Structure formats: structure tokens, C-alpha cells
Amino acid sequence: MIHSLFLINSSGDIFLEKHWKSVVSRSVCDYFFEAQERATEAENVPPVIPTPHHYLLSVYRHKIFFVAVIQTEVPPLFVIEFLHRVVDTFQDYFGVCSEPVIKDNVVVVYEVLEEMLDNGFPLATESNILKELIKPPTILRTVVNTITGMEKGETHRELPSWLPTGQLSSGALAKDWIDAIIDKSGSTITAEIQGVIDACVKLTGMPDLTLSFMNPRLLDDVSFHPCVRFKRWESERILSFIPPDGNFRLLSYHVSAQNLVAIPVYVKHNISFRDSSSLGRFEITVGPKQTMGKTIEGVIVTSQMPKGVLNMSLTPSQGTHTFDPVTKMLSWDVGKINPQKLPSLKGTMSLQAGASKPDENPTINLQFKIQQLAISGLKVNRLDMYGEKYKPFKGIKYMTKAGKFQVRT
């Protein structure tokens, strides 16, 4: 199935190659480079590129293209899903997945890749199992984790910090993401909540865990880690499983569309361009809406300004902001929202002289985080362990984050 894998960095260097069948010359990547040139932006490179003798399937993550070479018909998602699994595995092994880290750990990378595919067909893709076959480089990992503060890897990195160390424990983190499009006037065009439950299990023996919810009806559509017994979910709405060691994603869910989505923030905006003047006005204020009394933190506002904007001179009431005159990207790191003193960003934009005003006001993208709250209202009822005698530490945390949260202005 998968013939070879090439890792290509953003400047177009092939810095790693691995072949599972006979060797394919790296010149096959020339077709990829052509497509890359045509696409102008990295994310517009088509994931499937046909060449005269091969097909190139690629994923783009962490500024690296993972390009798989295949020769015959194969479901494209099979290859794409596998490549993502490779990236996840690297991330799990090394804390971050970047070119220098891969280069530094080339032996482990090679061993892992060898174990993941046999003759191009996936063999062991579960990172917990791989870790038992090939030990991750421990010293480096801790160093990386302390330096980066474990925030690079979106997946499960938030988990272990609050679990007691050196104790048998199991913890779960339920994370809600709100995806929304808010229109000019502040009304919601679409909003939906999806989420995951990430688990971190450090238990000995063969513990059999069950996790039940107070309100399982909320979950409209779910997908499971392979350890979960599907039948028990079908019949009793209970998650029953023998957990793998370490971190893993137990469950992904989507909250049914019937439930109204509470939007926790609002953005007041006044962005105006005038035809004659070379100055535009810019003013945005962010405030809490339905937060159930919790604080909104980690707020970051980004916006792609129109091409005509040359520069911006803005003053934030809190946090820091940057504007890149080349990419026209405005980014404002707000931090916490204090409901008594709403954060705002005001100022002027200098526009290209003589240019007409842009057709569209920029769209505002919002990121935020609310600790201790699952905005969907999902609640875990209990977590029980069977099959082993000891009493482990058990914990569950909730969190809400902005997914793709956009405000049109």
C-alpha cells in the first residue's frame, strides 16, 4: 500500500525518507514541488497528486509535509489517516514534532516507522503499544516538556500536570469546543459543540474501568478509542474499557443540534473605512456573555486585515497586540476578561493612499478557554474500577475552548 514516505520542510528540503518496499527515487517529489509552487500557500497544496507512475498523498502539520508515495489504488483516507497517526506518534514520543527534533532522534524515528508499517500495511499504530516496543528518549522528552511548557501538543498534554505523581491514578479531561459563526449584528449563524474526553491512566494489572454520564442523551454522535466496548454503550450508555497505559483519547463526541448553544463571549466592533480618507477607524471590545459565572481566559483575537491596510496604530486596554504589515495579520493577546473592566483595542488604520475602500470588513477569529466548565453541560457521573483490588486516585476535569469561532464584521 504505502510505498515510501518523504518528510519535506517548508523550504522544500527532503530531510527524511523511508521505504517499505523497493526504493523510490526522491525525484518523485518534484511533482510535489510543482504542485506546491502552484498552490502558493502550504495549506492549498492538494492532498492527492497524481504523477505518471505514482500517487503522492500528503498531510501538512507542524510546518512539515508528510508525503506518502503509493503505486496502486488505495482508499485515500487510509493513507491520510495513517500519516496523521504518524505525526501523533512523533508528538507523543518527542513532545513536539518538528524538523530539528526528528533529525535529533532519527534512529528512534526510523525504528518507529519500521514498526508502524510492514510492506506498506499498518502493523502497530497505537502509540502505547509502540512505546513498549521502542522506548521513547526519556531525558530529551522531559527537557523539551519543561522548555515548551507542554503546550505545543494540542492532544493530551494538559492532562498529567494535575494528576498526583508516583501514585496509581486515572484521570479524565472533558473538553468542549465551540464552533461558531457570528454575523455582523451579533446573531449566531451557526454554532455547535463538539468535544473529547482525554484520559490519562497509570494503573497496574488489568483494570477494567467503567465511566458513566449524568446526561448521556446529550451526546448525539460519538466515536471511540478501540478499547471501548461498543455493545455496552449501545445498551447502557456506559463506557466500559480496559485502558491502555498513559495518555489516550477515550471518546470524541458531538452535542446534539437540538440543544441551544450558549455563546460565552461577545465582540463589539466598529471598523470603518472611508472612501476619501486614508485613515480608518478600528475599535473592538470583548465581553463575557453566558459563562455560568466562570472566568474566560486565554483570549486571543486574530484578524486578517484587508490588503489596503498599511499599518495600524492601536492601544489595547490590556494585553499585547501585534500587526504584521506584510501578512496583514493582526493578533491581540488579551488574557483574562474582567467583566468590570472589559478589554478593548482602539485606534486607527492607515490605508494605502488613493486606494478604494475594501469591500469587506475583516473577520475576527477568537480563541478562549474556560476552566472547570463544560459548556455543553456534560457531566461524568462516576468512574469505577473492577478486576484489581487497590484503590486508585480518580479525577475528572472539565474545560471549554473556542474551536473555530468567527465573528463577521
Add this chain to the structure above:
Amino acid sequence: IMKNKFGFRQQMIAKGKNASELFPAVVKNVASKNIEIKKLVYVYLVRYAEEQQDLALLSISTFQRALKDPNQLIRASALRVLSSIRVPIIVPIMMLAIKEASADLSPYVRKNAAHAIQKLYSLDPEQKEMLIEVIEKLLKDKSTLVAGSVVMAFEEVCPDRIDLIHKNYRKLCNLLVDVEEWGQVVIIHMLTRYARTQFVSPWKEDDGLEDNEKNFYESDDEQKEKTDQRKKPYTMDPDHRLLIRNTKPLLQSRNAAVVMAVAQLYWHISPKSEVGIISKSLVRLLRSNREVQYIVLQNIATMSIQRKGMFEPYLKSFYVRSTDPTMIKTLKLEILTNLANEANISTLLREFQTYVKSQDKQFAAATIQTIGRCATNISEVTDTCLNGLVCLLSNRDEIVVAESVVVIKKLLQMQPAQHGEIIKHMAKLLDSITVPVARASILWLIGENCERVPKIAPDVLRKMAKSFTSEDDLVKLQILNLGAKLYLTNSRQTKLLTQYILNLGKYDQNYDIRDRTRFIRQLIVPNEKSGALSKYAKKIFLAQKPAPLLESPFKDRDHFQLGTLSHTLNTKATGYLELSNWPEVAPDPSVRNVEVIELAKEWTPAGKAKKENPAKKFYSESEEEEDSSDSSSDSGEVYNSLKKLCSLQLICYASNNTVRPST
């Protein structure tokens, strides 16, 4: 120290440098007891054996010994490496090793044997017959570890030997939930093909809503035919039902490839009334990575053309975000267009208004095309769309204006009578717009409607005659056309102008234009040499032209099996296996019977039910659920057995580490 040394070599391999001169020194270490070093040697050996065949042979005896090792993991890995050495001379040794391994007690070793089959087949296709025997044997295997790998081997070596599947069909269906995820994908794709050759079509009777609409337009004869068929009641083969039922839980898989595989199975083999359940899972996949979105959206685009109803409830999931990459945006637009109907079009048009203003101009242009298609598909909004597009003509962005012109041209062509005003408006645009396609479109439109705008058309021609030499080739051709049409309808005002243009065209640098000029002159300007054709010049130039069809590029794409590479590329990929049409008469279903008494019993009740209730599907909903609960154990179990396997391996590591060689 030793590991570092090898690590260095590994780095060289990884960087694509040639490390083959070190080969002999490395191969010696294959007998090393340290399992880590052993593994590194394996990687190295597999990479360079093809180039250094003689030296590679030195290592063979070590593998042969390892194949008899009491530890299953060592046996498996020895087979794995031995079969990966691409040296033709060892083919007989490999064949023997595969045969032995396929009878091994450990399912893990048998799994590796299945992988080795494909490797040997690609090294020496002449072994095919012998390998098929091994495949046949391994297909009978009841282990979930083996199932995926052997089906993979089957697909690669002998996909046409469908007869090997019969006896294993029910077992595969029942094991499916417990097979590892990658194996599931392969098995589901194979079983989809199998079902299309072995069962009769379930589509005749319970047609979906859309199909009823289609019936409405069909002629009476066909209607009669349908009712004739209805006289013989359709009953689904219980094996067919088994497959559909046992794949359903896999829609909940976390693996996008598995979900897509089940979705395509439902699309291709389940009754139309049951396909609906896949929509929710496919929409779930849209929250995944860009690449997954891309493939899933393509498949939804194909599905939504035929069955709007499936995805209509999820309309808003296809709304475009400004952060989506352009390719995702255009696919979403495609789907929105397919889903548009009288009820939702006004909401959609409002959404489109936002898109048209997008800073991503390529996307804005695609939106305009979309509006055009909605306008033609839904007659209620044709005028609204047209007015909206005309407003866009005063847009500041040239790409937007040009695209609008092109789309308006297409729309007007469908109903030219009442749009004199718009044509006048567009004629004015010629002064400002510079995009060649748009200019050409306007000129063509004026030419076609020259009798409706008798005052403007000659004036446009006058302006164009002035700028002829500086125009793009595309525009020049349309100027010639416009001249010809005006000459035929209004020669009094335009005779001289047209002749002037024809003279310019005669000496143009482009030979297409010179050719066209010559052709037109002969046709419209009568002289003694001109033949019979020029009498018909008017009919030729001003013939009624059929309006262009604004069609989706995804129309009829489902003649490729969904979820395949061929579907994504819309061309047949190498090694693509056609999905056959349903057979008219089902082949003998008894071939799937297995001579195990318990199994046979399980199937008799189904046979009875058939007699009792012949008209409808004989599995009621409740019965279905009962059956599925005892059909197989649970997916969790495989995972757990794998986990145990790994701890075994750890033990073997530990024992090896104690005898680490001193270096």
C-alpha cells in the same frame, strides 16, 4: 557504543546517503544477541540487500534458525525480515518459510505470513498459484489478527478469485468489529465488491424519495415495467443483511478511513431507505484535519447530487469559514449548490452575499459561478440572482466583475427575451473592463442579441474597430463574430465597419484570427466565387444556440466506488477494481454455507421467516438488534490481546538484555 555506531548508519540511510560500502561489516552483526542491534541490522539489511545480493545471502541461515525459535515474536520478526530481502535467489526459501508460518500456532506469526505473501508475490509473480493456496488456508483462519492481513494479500494477489471468499463470508462479517482498524477498511472494501456480485439489487422496491420524483418523469412503459417487477417480491438475502448490519457499529470508529469505508458500503449495497444513517458520521469527519475534510467533502459532493435529502439537515455544516483553505471552500460551495432548493435558497443567497465579498478572490469568483447554477436550477430565484449579479457588475474588483459577466451571459442565453436593459448595461462596461473573457462574453452577447439592441450594437462595433489591434486574441475573434452578425442584420450601418475589421484581421499575427477572417469574408460578402453556403450565412451565424448546461463536476462520479483514489482523481487509478453491477439473478447462496452444525442452525430461522412474511424485509428492527448482540465479541478484546502480546515481548527483551555482548 555499538548502538551509536548503528545509529549513525541509520542517519545516513535516513538522509538518503548511500551507506552500502559498510554492508559486510554490518551483516556480520545479524547474529548479535542484543535485540536492539538486531533490529537496526534488519532495517539496514532490508534497505541494501537488493544492491549487495551475495553478501545478503550470508545472513539467511541466521533467519532460518530464528524461524524455529520458541519465541513467537522472534519467529515473526525473522519471517518479516527474510521476506523483505528482495533477492530472487531465496524465493524457494521464502516460499517454504511462508508455508510453515501459515500453520504456526501463534496468530501473530500467521499475520506476518500473510504480509509475506504480498512481498513474495511482488518479487516473483510466478509463485502465484502456490501463494493462492496459502491465502486459501489463511482465509479460513479464525483469528482477528490474521483476517485483515490475509484479505489484503487476497486483494493484491488474486482479487478475482471471489470463490475463495464464499465459505469465509459469514465468518468475516462476524469478525469484522474485532479486526484492527486498518484491516477493517480492507475487508469492507472487499466485501462491498463481493456483495455486488453475489446478491440481487435491493434498490428496486424501496426506492428513496428522490427516486419517486424520478419516476414521475419516466414514461408510462417504464412504469409498467416497474410494476411488473414488483409482482415478484424482493427479499434480501440474509447474508446481505448480515453485512449491512455488522458494519453499522463501525460508523462510530475514530478512524476516518473506517467510517468512510462503511459509508461507501452503505451507498453501494444497502437499500436506499437505509443510506441516511451515514450522513451524520460523514459530517462528523468534517471536524477533522484539512486533508480528511477534502476527501470526505468530495464524496459528499458526489452523494448530494443524487440524494439531496441525506445532507439537507446538515446544511449549516457546509458554511464556509474565512480560515478554510481555498480547496475546502470550493468543495463546500459545490455541496451547498447541490443542496439548494426552493425552501433554503433565500438563506443560502444571503450566505453567498458574504462570500462574494471575501478577500479570497478565487473563492469569490467560485461563489458567482455557484449563484449562476442556483439561478438555473431553481426558477423561482432566477430573477433575484440575475439582479444580484448585475449589481456585482459595479464591483470594484475586476475578477468579480469578469466572473459575473461570464455567468450573466450564460443566464441570459437561457431566457434572452426580456433583458434588453441588462445588455445595455453590459455594453457600457466594455469601456472599463479589461479581463479578456469578460470582454469576449459581452461582445458575444451583443452579437447574439443585436436585433434587440439595434442602436447600441453598431456603436459597440465602432469602438471595437478602433481598439481591435490592441485586444486579446479571444476578444478579436468575438469582434469578428459581432461584425459578421451585424453585417447580416444591419448591413446599412455596419458594412464599412465590418470590412475595415476584416481587413485588420487579414493581417493579424495570429493564424487563427487570419483563418477566421478569411472564412467569414467568404461567407458573408457575396462575390462570384462564393458558393451555395453564403445563402445560408444568416442561418449559420444567428442559429438558435442551445443554452449551456451548468453542471456539477461531481455528476455521475459515483461510477467509481466511493472512497477510492479513483473517485478522488476522477480517473481510473492503477489497480482499481471495478464494482460490478448487481446480477439479474442471484448466484447460488448455498455456497456460503459452512458445514459446521451450529452455524447452520443459526441460519434456519431466517429461512422460516422468509415464508411467513414474504413481502417485506424479514428482519424487523428488534430482531436485528438481538442478533447483533450475539454475533461477535467486542472490539475492546483485540486491543487487550495486543496489549498482552506486547508485555510478552518486553519479557523477551529483558531476557536478551542480560546476555548483552561486550563491545
